[in-house]
Structures are given as structure tokens and as C-alpha cells.
Amino acid sequence: MTDSPALPAVNREWHLVTRPVGWPKPEDFALVEAEVPTPGDGQVLVRNLYVSVDPYMRGRMSAAKSYAAPYELGKVMQGGAVGEVVASNAEGFAAGDHVLHFFGWREYAALDAKNAVKVDPDAAPLSTYLGVLGMTGLTAYAGLLRTASFKEGDSVFVSGAAGAVGSQVGQIARLKGASRVIGSAGSDEKVKLLLDEYGFDAAFNYKNGPVSEQLRAAAPDGVDVYFDNVGGDHLEAAIGSLNLNGRIAICGAISVYNNTEPAPGPKNLARLIQTRGRIEGFLVGDHYDLQPQFVEEVGPWVRSGELKYRETVVEGIENNLEAFLGVLRGDNTGKMIVKL
Numbered sequence: 001m002t003d004s005p006a007l008p009a010v011n012r013e014w015h016l017v018t019r020p021v022g023w024p025k026p027e028d029f030a031l032v033e034a035e036v037p038t039p040g041d042g043q044v045l046v047r048n049l050y051v052s053v054d055p056y057m058r059g060r061m062s063a064a065k066s067y068a069a070p071y072e073l074g075k076v077m078q079g080g081a082v083g084e085v086v087a088s089n090a091e092g093f094a095a096g097d098h099v100l101h102f103f104g105w106r107e108y109a110a111l112d113a114k115n116a117v118k119v120d121p122d123a124a125p126l127s128t129y130l131g132v133l134g135m136t137g138l139t140a141y142a143g144l145l146r147t148a149s150f151k152e153g154d155s156v157f158v159s160g161a162a163g164a165v166g167s168q169v170g171q172i173a174r175l176k177g178a179s180r181v182i183g184s185a186g187s188d189e190k191v192k193l194l195l196d197e198y199g200f201d202a203a204f205n206y207k208n209g210p211v212s213e214q215l216r217a218a219a220p221d222g223v224d225v226y227f228d229n230v231g232g233d234h235l236e237a238a239i240g241s242l243n244l245n246g247r248i249a250i251c252g253a254i255s256v257y258n259n260t261e262p263a264p265g266p267k268n269l270a271r272l273i274q275t276r277g278r279i280e281g282f283l284v285g286d287h288y289d290l291q292p293q294f295v296e297e298v299g300p301w302v303r304s305g306e307l308k309y310r311e312t313v314v315e316g317i318e319n320n321l322e323a324f325l326g327v328l329r330g331d332n333t334g335k336m337i338v339k340l
């Protein structure tokens with residue numbers, strides 16, 4: 001076993017205590033002190049450096065059956081993280097290696113090396129393996145290019161446009177020749193960022209008035225592609241502005257994640273007949289075959305600054321929960337990251 005000395009006595013980790021109803025409350029969670037685990041055969045012990053908080057985690061806090069198993073009550077939650085190997089019992093891994101894995105929400109994790117992917121801190125900042133070059137980046141790439149069948153000349157509307165996925169969708173569309181890129185976000189500062197830094201052609205604050213009216217003004221010639229991160233009235237508005245043969249990729253529905261009653265569906269689905277429109281949901285997990293192509297195409301844009309990104313970084317494991325709640329509230333611009 002290779003290891004670095006000086007491990008602390010305790011490992012702090014976040015447990016789900018009760019399943020939230022509506023908006024999650026601090027009492028639904030507990031920051032628990034546990035022992036730093038010992039890596040078994042074939043395992044590595046990782047000190048987490050950057051931990052991801054993502055909207056999908058809200059779904060895993062519920063008992064409802066979904067594509068990912070619910071978090072277990074009284075157990076540490078999971079999520080993406082990047083850390084440094086501090087002890088290794090696994091061939092091919094040594095103390096000092098940096099790895100991407102799925103055991104976030106804690107300071108130290110012992111995990112099977114087969115579930116760890118080495119990442120290079122010299123090739124890109126470590127946090128970007130959780131965001132612009134990681135899961136959220138691939139979500140944008142796969143959803144836009146594969147699910148929405150984006151092609152040059154399309155007019156593209158994306159909601160949640162200042163967030164991790166949305167900001168990348170709009171910029172990839174621009175870089176690949178969209179005729180018009182329109183974004184919506186929840187503050188005037190975010191709208192300004194879309195227009196001034198990310199090169200969107202039009203953007204609006206969805207809190208400033210009805211989405212359908214604001215979208216019609218921002219996209220007078222309609223939209224060919226809608227990348228949906230939020231659902232609700234955004235989806236209905238996009239159907240209302242959809243062009244002939246338009247495509248809608250359903251990525252997320254964050255506006256309804258904390259609802260206690262099912263949200264009403266769009267009232268204007270019949271418009272899909274007239275437009276021969278298509279709505280299709282997707283999960284990034286089904287599209288990892290695109291990862292090499294994604295890194296090859298998007299990596300250089302990120303390095304050259306043609307594709308810009310922001311991260312909102314919250315410090316300390318004790319603030320992991322608050323960072324997660326902040327994503328649901330819209331406190332973040334770009335990827336929300338917890339730095340330990």
C-alpha cells in the first residue's frame with residue numbers, strides 16, 4: 001500500500017435524515033462525524049478536494065422510483081467529486097494521483113479503484129472535471145447535438161441559460177453556427193452576462209414578465225431548438241414559439257423539483273402537430289460514448305477562451321448542504337462547486 005501520512009481523526013460526511021417534502025429543510029440532513037475509512041483490497045482512499053452539488057440530487061432525496069436509486073436514510077449521500085489519492089491498495093493508483101469519482105458529500109472516501117477515473121491537474125483546473133469538461137458539459141453537448149439534432153442555422157432557445165448546462169448549450173450553439181441564440185435566466189445580472197460575455201443574441205429575465213411574451217419578443221422568427229432545463233411555463237412558451245420541424249430536448253425541470261403536487265402539463269401540445277415538432281427527454285448517462293468527441297471539440301474552445309465558463313465556489317464541507325440549496329434557489333452562476 002502506498003500512502004501519505006497525517007490523516008485526521010474524523011471524516012465529516014452528510015447524511016439524509018428524513019425525506020424532504022417540498023423545499024428541503026436543514027433538519028432533513030445531518031453533518032456526521034465518522035472514522036476515516038481504511039481502503040480494502042483494490043481500493044483507494046481519496047481526500048476530496050472539490051465536491052459537486054447538482055439539481056438531480058433533489059430527486060434522489062425522494063423515495064420515488066427513478067433512474068437513480070433514492071439516497072438511503074441515515075447513510076452518506078453520493079455525488080460527483082474530485083480528490084487526491086492519499087492511500088492506495090490498488091494497482092495503477094498511487095498516493096498523489098487525482099481522481100474523479102462518485103463519492104462526494106464527504107471529506108474522505110474509500111472506493112474501488114475501478115470506480116475512479118484519473119484526471120490531470122496540469123491539463124485543466126480540477127474543478128472543471130465536474131463542470132465545463134465534466135458531466136454538465138457533456139449534458140449540454142449530447143442534449144444539443146444528439147437529442148435536439150442541432151444543425152447550423154438553427155435558432156436555439158435555452159432556459160437556465162446562466163447555469164452550468166445552459167451556459168454551455170448557448171455557447172456551443174453559437175460556436176457551431178446557430179442563426180440566433182436566446183437565453184432566459186433569473187436575474188438581470190445573469191441576463192447581462194449572457195449578452196455581454198457569452199455572446200447570446202437575446203436574453204431575458206423570466207421573473208420580469210410572462211415567458212411566452214418575452215420569448216416572442218426575443219425570438220420574433222421563432223425557435224428551431226429549445227433546450228429545456230426548467231419545465232413549466234418555459235416549456236409551454238417554447239412550444240408556442242416552435243418553428244416547423246422544431247425539436248425540444250427535455251434535460252431538466254427544475255421549476256417543479258420541489259412541487260408537492262404534479263405540475264400541470266403544457267396546454268398547447270397540439271401545436272406539435274402543426275409544426276411536426278418533436279419533444280424528447282434524455283439522460284447524460286446514456287451518452288458517454290460522446291465523451292471523447294466532446295473533450296476533443298469543446299476542450300480547445302475552453303482553453304482558447306472561445307467558450308467561457310463561470311463557477312460559483314462555496315468553501316467547506318459544512319457548507320455542502322447550503323451550496324446544494326443555493327443551486328435550487330439560483331444562487332449560482334455556472335457550475336456550483338464545493339471546495340474542501
Ligand SMILES: NC(=O)c1ccc[n+]([C@@H]2O[C@H](COP(=O)([O-])OP(=O)(O)OC[C@H]3O[C@@H](n4cnc5c(N)ncnc54)[C@H](OP(=O)(O)O)[C@@H]3O)[C@@H](O)[C@H]2O)c1
Nearest residue numbers: 055163164165185186229230251252253254255283284330
Ligand atoms: N438529463 C440529464 O442527464 C441532466 C444532467 C445534468 C443536469 N440536468 C438538468 O439540467 C438542469 C440544469 O442543471 P445544472 O446542473 O446546469 O444546474 P444550474 O443551471 O447550474 O443550476 C440550476 C439553476 O436553475 C435555475 N432555477 C431554479 N429554480 C428555477 C425556476 N423555478 N425556474 C427557472 N429556473 C430556475 C436557477 O437559475 P436562475 O437564477 O436562472 O433561476 C439555478 O441557478 C437541471 O434541471 C438539471 O436537473 C439534467
